Amino acid sequence: xxxxxxxxxxxxxxxxxxxxxxxxxxxxxxxxxxxxxxxxxxxxxxxxxxxxxxxxxxxxxxxxxxxxxxxxxxxxxxxxxxxxxxxxxxxxxxxxxxxxxxxxxxxxxxxxxxxxxxxxxxxxxxxxxxxxxxxxxxxxxxxxxxxxxxxxxxxxxxxxxxxxxxxxxxxxxxxxxxxxxxxxxxxxxxxxxxxxxxxxxxxxxxxxxxxxxxxxxxxxxxxxxxxxxxxxxxxxxxxxxxxxxxxxxxxxxxxxxxxxxxxxxxxxxxxxxxxxxxxxxxxxxxxxxxxxxxxxxxxxxxxxxxxxxxxxxxxxxxxxxxxxxxxxxxxxxxxxxxxxxxxxxxxxxxxxxxxxxxxxxxxxxxxxxxxxxxxxxxxxxxxxxxxxxxxxxxxxxxxxxxxxxxxxxxxxxxxxxxxxxxxxxxxxxxxxxxxxxxxxxxxxxxxxxxxxxxxxxxxxxxxxxxxxxxxxxxxxxxxxxxxxxxxxxxxxxxxxxxxxxxxxxxxxxxxxxxxxxxxxxxxxxxxxxxxxxxxxxxxxxxxxxxxxxxxxxxxxxxxxxxxxxxxxxxxxxxxxxxxxxxxxxxxxxxxxxxxxxxxxxxxxxxxxxxxxxxxxxxxxxxxxxxxxxxxxxxxxxxxxxxxxxxxxxxxxxxxxxxxxxxxxxxxxxxxxxxxxxxxxxxxxxxxxxxxxxxxxxxxxxxxxxxxxxxxxxxxxxxxxxxxxxxxxxxxxxxxxxxxxxxxxxxxxxxxxxxxxxxxxxxxxxxxxxxxxxxxxxxxxxxxxxxxxxxxxxxxxxxxxxxxxxxxxxxxxxxxxxxxxxxxxxxxxxxxxxxxxxxxxxxxxxxxxxxxxxxxxxxxxxxxxxxxxxxxxxxxxxxxxxxxxxxxxxxxxxxxxxxxxxxxxxxxxxxxxxxxxxxxxxxxxxxxxxxxxxxxxxxxxxxxxxx
Numbered sequence: 001x002x003x004x005x006x007x008x009x010x011x012x013x014x015x016x017x018x019x020x021x022x023x024x025x026x027x028x029x030x031x032x033x034x035x036x037x038x039x040x041x042x043x044x045x046x047x048x049x050x051x052x053x054x055x056x057x058x059x060x061x062x063x064x065x066x067x068x069x070x071x072x073x074x075x076x077x078x079x080x081x082x083x084x085x086x087x088x089x090x091x092x093x094x095x096x097x098x099x100x101x102x103x104x105x106x107x108x109x110x111x112x113x114x115x116x117x118x119x120x121x122x123x124x125x126x127x128x129x130x131x132x133x134x135x136x137x138x139x140x141x142x143x144x145x146x147x148x149x150x151x152x153x154x155x156x157x158x159x160x161x162x163x164x165x166x167x168x169x170x171x172x173x174x175x176x177x178x179x180x181x182x183x184x185x186x187x188x189x190x191x192x193x194x195x196x197x198x199x200x201x202x203x204x205x206x207x208x209x210x211x212x213x214x215x216x217x218x219x220x221x222x223x224x225x226x227x228x229x230x231x232x233x234x235x236x237x238x239x240x241x242x243x244x245x246x247x248x249x250x251x252x253x254x255x256x257x258x259x260x261x262x263x264x265x266x267x268x269x270x271x272x273x274x275x276x277x278x279x280x281x282x283x284x285x286x287x288x289x290x291x292x293x294x295x296x297x298x299x300x301x302x303x304x305x306x307x308x309x310x311x312x313x314x315x316x317x318x319x320x321x322x323x324x325x326x327x328x329x330x331x332x333x334x335x336x337x338x339x340x341x342x343x344x345x346x347x348x349x350x351x352x353x354x355x356x357x358x359x360x361x362x363x364x365x366x367x368x369x370x371x372x373x374x375x376x377x378x379x380x381x382x383x384x385x386x387x388x389x390x391x392x393x394x395x396x397x398x399x400x401x402x403x404x405x406x407x408x409x410x411x412x413x414x415x416x417x418x419x420x421x422x423x424x425x426x427x428x429x430x431x432x433x434x435x436x437x438x439x440x441x442x443x444x445x446x447x448x449x450x451x452x453x454x455x456x457x458x459x460x461x462x463x464x465x466x467x468x469x470x471x472x473x474x475x476x477x478x479x480x481x482x483x484x485x486x487x488x489x490x491x492x493x494x495x496x497x498x499x500x501x502x503x504x505x506x507x508x509x510x511x512x513x514x515x516x517x518x519x520x521x522x523x524x525x526x527x528x529x530x531x532x533x534x535x536x537x538x539x540x541x542x543x544x545x546x547x548x549x550x551x552x553x554x555x556x557x558x559x560x561x562x563x564x565x566x567x568x569x570x571x572x573x574x575x576x577x578x579x580x581x582x583x584x585x586x587x588x589x590x591x592x593x594x595x596x597x598x599x600x601x602x603x604x605x606x607x608x609x610x611x612x613x614x615x616x617x618x619x620x621x622x623x624x625x626x627x628x629x630x631x632x633x634x635x636x637x638x639x640x641x642x643x644x645x646x647x648x649x650x651x652x653x654x655x656x657x658x659x660x661x662x663x664x665x666x667x668x669x670x671x672x673x674x675x676x677x678x679x680x681x682x683x684x685x686x687x688x689x690x691x692x693x694x695x696x697x698x699x700x701x702x703x704x705x706x707x708x709x710x711x712x713x714x715x716x717x718x719x720x721x722x723x724x725x726x727x728x729x730x731x732x733x734x735x736x737x738x739x740x741x742x743x744x745x746x747x748x749x750x751x752x753x754x755x756x757x758x759x760x761x762x763x764x765x766x767x768x769x770x771x772x773x774x775x776x777x778x779x780x781x782x783x784x785x786x787x788x789x790x791x792x793x794x795x796x797x798x799x800x801x802x803x804x805x806x807x808x809x810x811x812x813x814x815x816x817x818x819x820x821x822x823x824x825x826x827x828x829x830x831x832x833x834x835x836x837x838x839x840x841x842x843x844x845x846x847x848x849x850x851x852x853x854x855x856x857x858x859x860x861x862x863x864x865x866x867x868x869x870x871x872x873x874x875x876x877x878x879x880x881x882x883x884x885x886x887x888x889x890x891x892x893x894x895x896x897x898x899x900x901x902x903x904x905x906x907x908x909x910x911x912x913x914x915x916x917x918x919x920x921x922x923x924x925x926x927x928x929x930x931x932x933x934x935x936x937x938x939x940x941x942x943x944x945x946x
Contacts, residue, residue: 006044009067009087013047016057021048026587027594030574031567032088035072036135036549038398038447039080039485040534043070043088050094052168052176052258059256060174062087063513070517071252073111073142076135076550078401079484080532081251081520082143091142091256093560096874100125101261106165108261111142114554117874127264130158133480134383138551138612145260147482148225148249152301152382153337154265155438156223161231161248163263169247170256172511179244180261188240198509199239202502206233212499219495223405223440224476225249226483227491227521228503246506251482253517254510268339270346273375274368276334276357277327281306281419281432283361284332285412288436290356292408300349301337303382304436306419308429309333312389317616318381323364331363334436335382337375346370382433384614386444389431390547391615393446395538399547400447400458402486404469405479406439414473418443421468425461440479449533459530462490470494485532488523537576542622543569545615552609552619557878557896558602565609565619568599572626600627602892604882605766606846628768639764643772646717647757703739703753707746709826712788713738716799717759718917734798734917737939741823744944745830751787758783762805766883777809784814791815796822798933800847800915801883807851818848819915819935820856828863831942839867841904841912843931845919846878860934861913864941871903881922897926905929913937 007024014022023029023046033042049055062069070084073091095112104125107118115136118129129136131144132151139149145160156162166180175191178184189196206212213234220231232245247254278284288302305313307329314324338353340346354366369375390399406414415432418441422430427445434441443465448454469475470493477494478487492500507514507522519528538544552565563571571591578588605620631639703713715735732740735753742749758780761773788795791813797803803818810816817825842861844854861868880886880896887893904912905928912931914920923931 009065010045012061013058016054017049026590027598031563031571034548034570035075035077035082037078037080038400038534039083039532041083041085043084045087048090055170055256056174056176059170059172062515063173066513068515068518071256073140074138074550076139077143078481079486081482081484104264106263109141110259111140111257113141115139115144122264126267128267130154130163130265131160138554142257145248145257146252150480152303152435158265161229161245164248164260166261167244167257168259170258172516179240185240195509196239199242202505203233222407222476223438223479225480226476226478226494228506251517251520253521269341270343271337271339272346272350272368272370273337273378274366275378276336276366277363278332279361279363280330281332282412282416284334285415287357287360289408289411291353292437302437303335304433305333306432307331308431309385309433312392313381316388319377335378385433387547387549387614389444391545395544396536397446397448398536400445402443403479403481404441405476406473408439410473411439417468421464425457455530462529466490466493483521486529488521489526489529535577537573539572539576540622543617546617551612555608555612557604557880561895562598562602568619596630602889604878604880606878606882607850608846608878624768639769639772643764643776646759703735703749705739705742705749707748710748710750710793712751712793712795713749714795714797716802716917734933737936740939741827741935744942745827750793760802760805762801763883781811785811800845804847804851818853820860821853823860823938824856832945833863833942835866836941837866838910839908840865841869841909843914843923845914845916857934864937869904869907869909875899875903879919879922881918883918886922893922897922900927
């Protein structure tokens with residue numbers, strides 16, 4: 001448990017922040033003690049500041065009690081620099097302000113903005129974000145700048161160091177320096193002359209040593225982020241400009257970047273890509289050297305994937321060529337991309353490149369493409385190599401990634417030497433891939449840290465790799481991932497004692513107390529790279545391949561509220577390790593008590609995490625499995641009872657809602673909400689009431705229409721129990737709406753009311769009761785086959801959550817279509833549609849995204865309304881309702897929709913539409929506008945064709 005000093009500090013931080021943004025409990029300390037690296041630490045305090053002033057106060061407090069602080073954004077760091085065993089300050093989702101300047105030529109960003117979001121914003125303006133790490137879809141600006149992360153195209157000419165213009169920096173003692181503001185700079189010079197003088201002294205000593213200047217210039221002629229950016233002292237004269245550029249790549253050891261202003265890069269108008277296969281690794285490297293020398297500069301891209309990388313991607317979810325399974329053991333691929341401001345320029349580049357490649361032993365003919373979908377797939381494969389290679393490791397082992405750079409002229413032999421070194425130490429499946437045009441490679445291998453012999457093997461490999469890269473070839477030990485604990489032991493080895501001592505002086509001048517991320521760049525422990533490894537015991541085949549990269553987190557509705565998918569896995573692994581070792585029994589007991597709520601109860605289990613995971617890991621499946629494990633005998637009996645008596649329960653639910661309607665009419669929604677809140681606080685397991693809750697539904701009559709096309713309508717169970725929300729005063733029920741549309745479109749409804757008790761099984765599956773869920777699906781399949789004439793007639797499935805389950809679990813002969821799909825395929829052309837002059841909002845559900853039918857939903861809305869708002873996914877993704885989960889845990893629904901009102905009603909939308917009754921309850925509650933079925937919009941806009 002935290003000691004007295006930490007407890008006292010936590011109390012003080014709790015006074016600075018709201019207490020719910022300062023964590024000292026075991027579970028969340030462990031959850032935030034993991035990142036994408038193979039290291040693990042357990043912070044004593046996790047703080048989530050929202051404002052610059054809060055950061056300033058926290059740092060001032062930590063400085064006064066000499067307590068170390070580490071900063072973290074997305075946690076995609078690969079070298080442990082986002083980990084802490086003291087205070088961890090998280091600057092993620094609360095720090096997402098982005099401002100476009102000069103029509104896109106510059107941007108101003110807080111540290112929590114995801115890199116891909118900047119590109120989405122700049123693309124229509126003809127610009128892009130300069131740094132382009134493979135993690136750009138997850139990595140945030142704070143980490144990208146603090147690590148000077150680069151990527152495929154930006155090299156050393158378009159990285160953060162080159163493009164940063166100014167920043168707001170919170171210094172270790174809490175002083176806020178705005179480098180763009182003269183008054184702020186003057187105040188800093190006045191209050192901290194020792195920092196200015198210290199930086200100027202280092203600058204002058206470096207410049208007075210011609211040999212040192214030449215060495216620094218040589219080292220930065222290739223990609224290099226080992227240690228501090230000592231080129232700052234050569235490239236800039238002013239001490240504050242030097243300080244600003246030292247922050248880039250400083251890994252949070254010199255200050256906190258609360259805001260950065262950076263130049264954007266002009267986006268090329270034309271490009272072409274090709275995955276080129278060479279007969280040998282050497283031939284591929286020789287081709288790259290000649291291409292760099294004679295064909296194009298660093299603004300193009302050449303991404304090498306060695307034979308082992310190709311094996312990893314061939315087994316992935318991505319579209320890869322069939323011949324990969326037959327290639328011999330030295331075939332190497334290079335993903336090339338060339339850019340131009342005209343088609344002629346690109347064509348000329350392709351011709352020149354192809355001629356050079358042909359001289360170096362091609363395995364297959366070169367085929368460039370400009371097909372956007374094909375190119376996107378190629379680059380998705382390349383960006384996923386690390387987690388894909390990690391997924392091939394033996395269960396229980398760690399995934400190690402190293403990040404080096406060679407001078408381009410020595411690339412062929414250096415690459416061969418690197419591969420042979422891997423083999424020498426028994427890493428026979430080591431993957432070599434990366435930005436070959438820059439001589440920048442990543443080496444991935446699996447490592448077992450369970451024995452001293454294995455740790456020694458790892459250390460021996462690291463020592464010899466350092467000699468190969470830093471001594472033999474005078475390359476960079478870290479090219480773009482940051483120094484971190486993984487390479488801090490070897491900074492002096494690469495740079496030499498004199499320059500390393502200058503780096504130590506930088507740290508001492510800017511952070512004299514040494515409280516900012518200690519040990520990450522300057523570390524006196526020669527073995528810090530071989531300590532603190534992350535244990536990865538086997539917990540479930542569903543998630544054992546997870547390397548905790550964090551790509552899943554932006555897709556998770558619970559992230560920032562309780563736990564993210566990788567945190568659920570990480571905590572489960574720690575629990576397993578404690579069970580196996582018998583260590584920390586009190587911590588284990590605490591984790592076991594808290595895990596159900598934080599990891600299982602508040603997981604939407606929607607599977608969207610899978611969409612961000614290169615291995616396609618669905619942590620929702622793991623959660624459902626764990627829910628089943630935690631289920632009691634009583635829970636299982638209830639599952640059996642409800643499955644076997646679902647027809648009776650529908651009537652009971654209608655009766656209960658009818659009784660609530662009476663109460664609602666007497667005391668109003670606000671009072672019912674207050675009552676349910678009070679009952680929930682004293683432990684009553686009832687759903688939280690909200691304004692969006694529906695009235696009792698009608699017992700449906702047999703719906704019938706006539707027409708020249710036959711179709712089946714499958715009503716959702718909810719619409720047999722639930723009616724409309726009071727917010728939708730003029731809306732008919734969804735079944736009545738669908739009957740109206742069928743009549744207008746001249747579609748014969750061969751069946752419109754399913755027998756009571758039939759269900760797709762989704763409610764049982766979400767609780768891990770797969771046996772009952774499958775029994776319900778089988779029962780439903782039989783009935784649907786009967787009414788659809790063995791799958792001849794299309795079936796309109798009213799709710800997409802049901803649709804997703806049915807497509808997985810029901811008979812494959814059934815033609816199952818969601819409301820938006822059915823409307824676009826069978827209704828739109830048979831109706832006369834007049835756009836309604838109204839600004840509306842549309843919410844794509846999780847299952848719409850998983851099934852790839854968002855375009856149908858939005859397209860249908862755009863046919864029917866004059867203006868359509870679709871909130872950006874990073875603001876409004878999963879709504880958190882997840883069936884009834886958002887009612888039982890309303891904090892999940894509230895968290896998921898915390899930005900909904902500002903993105904809909906506040907932007908002028910007067911009504912909203914979706915394809916899920918339960919989602920619409922939460923959407924109505926948190927937006928301030930009524931949400932309805934998308935088919936209600938179509939019914940409003942359409943009449944029968946004359």
